[in-house]
Amino acid sequence: MKVLKFGGTSVGSSKNINNVINILENYGKSDTVVCVVSAVGGITDKLLLAGNQALNKDHNFLETYEDIVSKHFDLIKELNPSDSKTILGYVEERLRGLKSLLEGIYLINELSPKTSDKLVSYGELLSSFIIAETMKNRGLSANRKNSQELIITNSNFSKAEVDYSITNENIKDYFKTVQEDITILPGFISKSKIGEITTLGRGGSDFTAAIVAAALDVDQLEIWTDVSGMFTTNPKLVKQAYPIDKISYQEAMELSHFGAKVLYPPTVQPVLSLNIPIHIKNTLEPEAVGTIISNDETNSTAPVKGISNISNIALLTLEGSGMVGIPGFSKRLFETLSQEKINIIMITQASSEHSICLAIEAQDAEAAKVAIDAVFENEIELNKIDPIIIETGLSIIALVGDNMKNHQGISGKMFSSLGKNNINIRAIAQGASEKNITAVIGEKDVKKALNTLHEQFFEAQNKQINVFITGVGNVGERLVEQIKQQKKYLKDNLKIKLRIVGLSNSRRMIFDEHGLDLKNWKADLADSQEASLQGFFQNVKALNLRNSIFVDVTANKEISELYAQYLRESIAVVACNKIACSSDFENYKLLKRLSLKYNAPFLFETNVGAGLPIIDTLNNLVASGDKVNSIQAVLSGSLNFVFNNFNDSTKFYDIVKQAGAEGYTEPDPRIDLSGVDVARKILILARESGVEMNLEDIENSSFLSESGQKSGSVDDFYETLIQDEAHYQALYASAKANNSQLKYVAKFDNGKASVGLQEIPEGHPFYNLEGSDNIVMFYTERYPTNPMIIKGAGAGADVTASGLFADIIRLGND
Known part of the structure; x- marks a missing residue:
């Protein structure tokens, strides 16, 4: 003999009920079957709603009642298109009794637990009758038995306690005489010793099935529902959740107690002492393995189930x-x-x-x-x-x-x-x-x-990283493409599942909590909502995703002022933008403190040297106990490109324009050529060395002409470059006469910092610095005479994007 239970979703539509009948028909070919059914999906809630509406003198209870009538009549006609009169007649009579009960609640203005049990019992009584009669109409050997005649309880309405001595005898005696292959029982409902209608609690259909299974001492109890077993967690909230093959009774009870909806917690009790396994199966996928609940010692030894x-x-x-x-x-x-x-x-x-x-x-x-x-x-x-x-x-x-x-x-x-x-x-x-x-x-x-x-x-130590990127211009676009290209590699080799959840430029922003489609991200972004800095933050905060990283690929001061808000929400910040780390020292320290307090990393490797590991190396030196005495560096790939390509046969204006076209300068080249950008970089290195310093403390010797320094706009500045060509040629001529190269040098020594254009003699480490390369020399207590040198490409969209990507990966590996 087999005992099966089908839940509300399993009997929630004619299609699903047909699936149930097919399953029962197959089982009935080789064994006697007891089938416990719940009310039609959603009906118990509608019954309770109608009761409360009636109690509150809300005439809508009649409309809710009509919904209940319509649902059942539609099911009967769909399941029995050629012979539904007999079923409709019985159901219509029962529904008239339901209407009378609701009208009584309305009139006397009372809905006691006792009345509520009578009210909700209609759901199972109707569904079990419809299913049993449908099976008979199809020529199957089936019958319905009212569980209220078998399961006897006390009078604790809404969650009655079973009298097992009487109940077990009733069940055994009845099934000794059963002739049909399939017996349909309404779940959830019972009667007290004095004949009052009681219920076993919401989810009690599982309990009914377990009571019957234990009384008949069957080999296995099957609970059929709309999911393929008990999952590692709620699959509606966690996409990666998967069914558990085997689980113990105790684990199943704990999970059920704490909200797992697949199993009603008391279900385990009747079958536990008899060690009757419970098999959770999916009505919509009958072939799925499901979950077996038992005391089988071969159950997985994984610590968390x-x-x-x-x-x-x-x-x-x-x-x-x-x-x-x-x-x-x-x-x-x-x-x-x-x-x-x-x-x-x-x-x-x-x-x-x-x-x-x-x-x-x-x-x-x-x-x-x-x-x-x-x-x-x-x-x-x-x-x-x-x-x-x-x-x-x-x-x-x-x-x-x-x-x-x-x-x-x-x-x-x-x-x-x-x-x-x-x-x-x-x-x-x-x-x-x-x-x-x-x-x-x-x-x-x-x-x-x-x-x-x-x-x-x-998840086998896989770590999902959710990235939100603001600024998808030249560098930002390359970063998106690098992430797209490397996603599979990161998952296969570093166990990092990296997805971009939000993107924004100055006009538009787009979000998808499941990860944006990077094949068409530009078109999708162009069609998305209007962008705002605070709106982007609010969306990131509202999504509330684990391992979130905000990536700033701009030079926008307003965006840098939002870092504190992100960090306070434990959202890591990766910044290409140098403004925050070169802002007032107190703000810099605040961001550092917030990062520690809220366990939200704040990484800004690309602030100095684009993709070069300059800040990381410096941090490692300091963390290991070394002390930085001085720093000498060429930190502007833009300026290095300019002065490596400028000579007496070129024009300074043309070289600056070329640098901008190739992505080496900011859209406003004054940021680079004024030396402010380099000053910010040496300031950041000084601060990371442990020195308290502000931008105004750095001596900046500008090489620009006086009119260039005073220019009011980008166009005006370019015009001064044309007019003052002689000024720049003079700088080149002086260096050439001294057999030197022009390099824009940043220095930090004994707590003081400076930036300025210098003539670098032959033989100096800076002399042969080519293209847009950067170089940094750290003189420390461990490297007092021969400095630690880091050298390489220090500008360009690809290397800057790779530096940001490296920071993201570093967070993924934490």
Whole structure:
């Protein structure tokens, strides 16, 4: 004999019911089948809605009732197009009884638990009758038995307790006489010993099936639903979630208790002692393996089996110095909630006995507060304890696994990964059995938390990185293309799943939490919403994705002023923009502090030397205990390109124009040629060396003509280059006469810094610096005479983009 249960979705449409009938027909060919069915999908909610509408004198209860009628009549006609009169007649009669009940609730203005049980029982009674009669019409050997005649309970309406001694005998006696191959039973419903209609709680159809399976001692109980088993976590929130092949009874109960909807928690109890396996199957994919729940010792030894969550949680806190060392507070607290029929989901108490925290359903929070404050009224008046504190907008997440107790560091991994993603934990509980670790977090963080934990414990150390890029001009475009090109390599070799979730230029911005399609990103961006700096930040914040990185590929001051907001949300910042790190020293230090406080890395390698590892090398020197004495450097690839190509047979204007066309200068070349850009770079290196300094402290000897320095616009500046050609030729002629090369040099020595054009003699390390190359020489206590030298391309879109990419990858490897 086989016992199967089909849930509301499985019987939610004629198509799905046909799938159920096909499954039952196949099973019935070789074995006797007991099939427990839920109400048609959504009907129980509609019954409760209609009841509450009637209770509240809302005439819409009749409209809701008509929806229920229509749903059932449509199903009957679709399932039995040629012979539906008999079924329709019975169902119509039952629905008239439902209408009378609703009208009674409306008239007497009462909806007691007893009446509510009678109300919701219509769902299963109707669905089971329709399915059984449809099967008979198709010539199958099937019959329906009303579960209320088999399952006997007490009178605890809405969640009745089963009298197993009577129930088991009823079930055994009935099935000894069954002649049909298939018996259909309505789930969820039962009767008390005095004949009153009761129910087994929402999800109780699973429980009905387990009661029957245990009474008949079958080989296996099958629970058919709309998913292919119990998943590692909620697949609606975590795309990477997958079905668990095998799981223990205890693990299944823990996951179900903490919100896994596939299984009603009490279901396990009747079959546990008999070691009857429960097989979770998918009605829509009958061939899928599903999940087997048992005590099979061959179950996987993985420490964590699943992650679950319960939403709409309130946290109650009872605290006060008057509780310390005084027996009885907990007893009174729990008794009060028990009397109010309020279920406690989680408990945690400080070892100091100064406070007790309880997690309950948010809908019960106000009633709990009123009751608890009344019970402890005297202690509150004497200031021994505080009035109960309620926090709402919370959710519980739980890590579940039988083998967690055998593995050290599970809780450490859990909490550190949540902390890195700015997920605040309000309360923690862990049972002595160590089968679950539970935490209360904000409802808004649930999706991020589940994805973070799933990645940590189930995805073979793959790390998903979510990137948001502002500025997709020359450098930004190259960065997007490099990411597109390397995605597969990063996943296969570095276990990094990198996706661009947001893009923005000065006009438009686009977002997709599942990752943008990089094949058509330019066209998609052109068709997207209007851009705004604050709007971009708000979108990044609202998406609330784990391992988020904001990448600034601009030279925009306003964008740099938003870094603090990103860091406070634990969103890492990767900046090509030099303005923030060369701004007022206090702002620079603030960003550093926020980065540490919120565990949000702030990387800006491309601020100096584009893709060269200059800042990283300097940081490693300082971190290892070395001390920087002086720095000499050529830090402008733009200026190096200009002076390497300028001579007495060229014009300075033409070379500057060429540098701009090839992407070596900013759109406003004065930023590069004024020396401000180089000053910012040496300032950043000085600060990273540990020196407090501001931009105005740096001596800047400009080589520009006086009119060039005073130019009011980019066009005016270019005009001065033409007019003052003689000035620039004179600079070249002087260097040539001295057998030297013109280089724009940055120096830092003994706490002072300067930048300016210099004539570099032959034999100096800077003399043969070609193209747009940069060079930095670090003189330190470990490198006092022969400096550490870093040299290479220091400008250009590709190398700058690769420097940004390297920072992103560095974060992915953290």
